[in-house]
Amino acid sequence: MAVEKTFVMIKPDAVKRGLIGEIVSRFERKGLKIKALKMVKLTRERAEQLYSVHRDKPFFNDLVEFVTSGPVVAMVLEGDSAISVVRLLIGSTDARKAAPGTIRGDFALDIQENVVHASDSPESFEREYRVFFTPEEIE
Ligand code: CMP
Numbered sequence: 001m002a003v004e005k006t007f008v009m010i011k012p013d014a015v016k017r018g019l020i021g022e023i024v025s026r027f028e029r030k031g032l033k034i035k036a037l038k039m040v041k042l043t044r045e046r047a048e049q050l051y052s053v054h055r056d057k058p059f060f061n062d063l064v065e066f067v068t069s070g071p072v073v074a075m076v077l078e079g080d081s082a083i084s085v086v087r088l089l090i091g092s093t094d095a096r097k098a099a100p101g102t103i104r105g106d107f108a109l110d111i112q113e114n115v116v117h118a119s120d121s122p123e124s125f126e127r128e129y130r131v132f133f134t135p136e137e138i139e
Pocket of ligand 1: 093
């Protein structure tokens with residue numbers, strides 16, 4: 001068994017729509033452990049840091065505008081194969097193509113306003129959680 005941690009962010013669209021409880025509850029019901037959780041409004045600098053791998057993409061500016069448009073909920077989850085399990089639970093990036101039963105499949109219809117973000121690798125996790133938490137906070 002490979003216990004892993006992953007980083008998840010509930011985006012401003014979902015916070016505005018009152019979906020925090022529904023989304024957190026899906027992770028809890030799956031058996032993932034919440035190691036840390038906080039609600040904050042990202043500054044432009046921290047949003048750019050979070051999405052630095054997309055800096056050269058045509059959607060980068062819109063993405064930064066979107067994720068700074070209201071508070072987000074950041075969390076670190078832990079469990080067996082947490083990175084791939086959480087990616088399965090959230091569904092495809094393009095919510096129009098996300099399978100029913102996934103978080104994006106059930107709650108979104110857009111490629112940008114797609115409700116949640118989750119780390120896609122251990123390297124992404126290490127970089128992304130530090131935008132919100134210190135290593136001591138997620139022990
Ligand atoms: P996320 O999983 O957080 O990773 C990058 C984000 O960029 C993505 O979800 C979307 O919110 C946003 N995005 C906007 N347009 C695109 C696009 N064409 N392809 C991928 N991601 C996009």
